[in-house]
Amino acid sequence: MKPTAAILSVGNEVLRGSVVNTNAAFLGRELSGFGFEVISHAVCADSQEAIRFRLGEMLRRVDLIMVMGGLGPTPDDVTREGIAAHFKVPLVFSAPQFRRLQKVYKRFGKRVPLLVKREAFYPENAKPLINRFGIALGFSIETGVKIVIALPGVPSELKNMYFDVVLPLLKKKYGDLFKSQKLIVRMAGISEPDVMKKLGKDFFDDSFDFGIYPSAGEIAIRILADKPEVLRRLKKKVATRLKDRIYAWDETPLSAAIGKILTRKRQTLAVAESCTGGLLASRVTALSGASVYFRGGVVAYHANVKMNLGVPAKLIKEHGEVSSQVAIQLAKSVRIRMGSSFGLGLTGVAGPGGGSSKKPVGLVYIGLASPDGTARAWKHVFWGERQQVQDKAATKALEYLWRKIR
């Protein structure tokens, strides 16, 4: 029998849809992966009553409750108070946490604002969880066999604190006894229906949980099973049936897989992008260590910028800014200008305006220039709104590079 978990998000902004609750998805994934059966998510208002009500209900039903949000400094942040009220304990002041706050503010030559002083308080029956990634203190409460853990709602802080302080705490309490086994497969250049078709009906049975998650041109499969031998058997099947589309057996994004290969081969990349407007470069440089293999990029938005980069005016006039010829020339020019091994060039119509019957919204040409001086281009028409077209085009460009260098 797996232990059970529930996730409680506190915040009017979540109830009113001002923010999308990515925290709940993150914790759902992590806790399931750890081995919990996550049986409930809930979102409640910034009110002590609402927090008490929901916490009480959850404590009757599950072993672990993750509460997030409402730990900030402003008066509407009442998670500390709500949880303390449920357990009928007062809030206590943490001198070490206050000294941490003083240090942080001192760096900026400031004293701790009165409001922020609230962030040094926690319920008397709790243990503070130090937040190395922000101001708000987290805390955990063990009550019999059950645990309540409160974390700040800022997604990056929540994520970092989960790995930094929550996971060690869960491991200590639960060990790896019931750790369910996980198999992750990441693929590019294949659609969700095609993955399912290639896996085939005979792939599936009741010995495992299967999830497939497409996002902007990449696909991840996550399989959970209780027995390692089940996963070994599945891994073989997946490798055989989807072989040439798989770029990682873990959560590595495509840009990181490319970075590893380029680093190993001591090769470099430069990009010239039009319709993606910096997104491709941004994807590559989102990873630390990119400076080893990424030389730089040009966002050639205006035609003049394309010409400055070395795309002949004649070529643009003859074929148009959105053409395979221009994509190739962008790739070649940026490769030479920036002295890189590879050059990627993108030009297209991201929309919603700017489309025509011949060159519709979503049309994107991707050029790739290689160390031997050759270059080629691919044509795609991506479906969706501006953001989706840009996302898919950037992913597709990375996919072509990956296919070339793997």
Next chain:
Amino acid sequence: MKPTAAILSVGNEVLRGSVVNTNAAFLGRELSGFGFEVISHAVCADSQEAIRFRLGEMLRRVDLIMVMGGLGPTPDDVTREGIAAHFKVPLVFSAPQFRRLQKVYKRFGKRVPLLVKREAFYPENAKPLINRFGIALGFSIETGVKIVIALPGVPSELKNMYFDVVLPLLKKKYGDLFKSQKLIVRMAGISEPDVMKKLGKDFFDDSFDFGIYPSAGEIAIRILADKPEVLRRLKKKVATRLKDRIYAWDETPLSAAIGKILTRKRQTLAVAESCTGGLLASRVTALSGASVYFRGGVVAYHANVKMNLGVPAKLIKEHGEVSSQVAIQLAKSVRIRMGSSFGLGLTGVAGPGGGSSKKPVGLVYIGLASPDGTARAWKHVFWGERQQVQDKAATKALEYLWRKIR
């Protein structure tokens, strides 16, 4: 007194975080905007028991319940059954819906699969809601003054059906009587505690709901009130107390506010960025219409690329790549190279590696070159991990530009 609403998502994939619950955010936003007080979101498992339990609890507490997900054809889709079980009614077969299914499948030369036939059933006490955007039937149940509405979980179908069939139903039942008023304020260059301090304690009373939402250097305030005169009074106070930090009275992002001003003044922008690696250009070009005022950008990641752009090697050697001198030179050079009115130049240490005691992780210089040929730079040390440093630096750069041109 506003009517209240709750949102119930059904699905193991949501509990396990395999998908992010954007549906809940969408409905939260729409229902709040319509005038409901959304007091609860919940996610429950694909199980009749879980649906009955949660539905029962919600029906005791709110006026409107939106249930989504679990209306598909596979055996784990049990929302129809769970809701019918709560009301102790059988499922009934809808001949018109089945004929619709037959038509859809006929288009592909197929007969309706046995599994899909389930999608023509709905609880006996419900009215079917035709889904013109997919296969699954929605339905609504009115019980006394309360309403339960079930919609498919596919985000595009949910969204389309909301406007197509749900909104007319709500309007018919509730009219526009209780439409709540909204005041939105967007600011840059001020912290959350400072906003609260400037608003002052006397700002707050019980006549309105107040929410403050910081994200990567920008801050939004959202105020909901039942009476327009309350909002008029608040708007005056906000304008007086926070005046020079406000860049929009609606949901406009900072990059769009800048775009509007540049378009109006017929001025243009080019950016040269190092540590943000394309993110700044990407923020600007995420908006359609950016081609009017955005010339292009350079991601000057490698020192050579900076030199190619016109940053003298001597300057880099003397002051280092991360220096105000280089930021200024990047801004000036990119402005001239790309022929734009303004140039932004960014150089910094995004981390996690590359920091030193003199130039720590988070240190970023932002240069701004103006049409008159002058340029200046600002120094910042941003806190957080790589992604946060990049986000905040990009926002801060936009803020300086906005302050200059507004």
